[in-house]
Amino acid sequence: MTTPTCHKPGDSTGKARAAAAERLTTFVDAVIAIALTLLALDLPIPHGDTTGAMLSSISAHGKEYIAFALSFVVIAAHWRAHHEIFPQVRSLSSRLVSLTLAWLFMQVLMPFATRVITADGAFPLRFSLYAMVQVLASASFALIIREIRRGHLYRTDAPPPGVRPESDAQRLPGSGVRDVGSGLVPDRRHRRVPVLARRARHTRHRPPRRGSRTVSHS
Known part of the structure; x- marks a missing residue:
């Protein structure tokens, strides 16, 4: 059936x-x-009866x-x-x-x-x-x-x-992409966040230099 x-x-x-x-x-x-x-x-x-005449006609x-x-x-x-x-x-x-x-x-x-x-x-x-x-x-x-x-x-x-659907920006939240018109434009501000975070972690875990004095606060 x-x-x-x-x-x-x-x-x-x-x-x-x-x-x-x-x-x-x-x-x-x-x-x-x-x-x-x-x-x-x-x-x-x-038109032309000879080769020269034919070439002259073409010219x-x-x-x-x-x-x-x-x-x-x-x-x-x-x-x-x-x-x-x-x-x-x-x-x-x-x-x-x-x-x-x-x-x-x-x-x-x-x-x-x-x-x-x-x-x-x-x-x-x-x-x-x-x-x-x-x-x-x-x-x-x-x-x-x-x-x-x-x-x-x-x-x-x-x-x-050259045409990007606008729904791509909605499917990629936090991806550093801004929707401008009908296209997608990378957001430069999004690129700076990981760089600043890496610098902060590197500064926080950096060992003290030799000869540096440690100041204790009472």
Whole structure:
């Protein structure tokens, strides 16, 4: 006779939140792949009947190839940072989803900014547009990390790099750790207590020096 398995409501809710975070991560991977594909589609194809003509064509399109390599490295760095953080996220908030979509918008806008910076015209304005996209992408990702910390959306058993759960300070009373914000900071005052205690014991048990007079009090 089999016993029916009882599932707690909290377990199903936690699994649903974890599944939502996993779906968002999969969506991010797909959008990043599309952005890299759009970046490669704009690469000019070199032409030439001879080797010299082919090399001359490659040299003529050198700025397009350099801009492609730079944008590829930037998008890959953003994806890698996201890949290191989001596997430790246990649940989502509406603000976190909105910030992630804003960050993805900047990633998709990167191929367009790359085409603009390699086009003809006023270079300062074109460079300003490219730099603005980079700044907004970095700022949106910083807000994503801030939202994860603020909402405690990370897993307590394996928090993301640089994030410590606040409950650690409660589990370690008297360990010389102070809770500042969402992290744990060692308390320097705690380190001085054992040192002072050792000095006191050493002074108390120190034998009298030779030649020293013992003064008796009546």
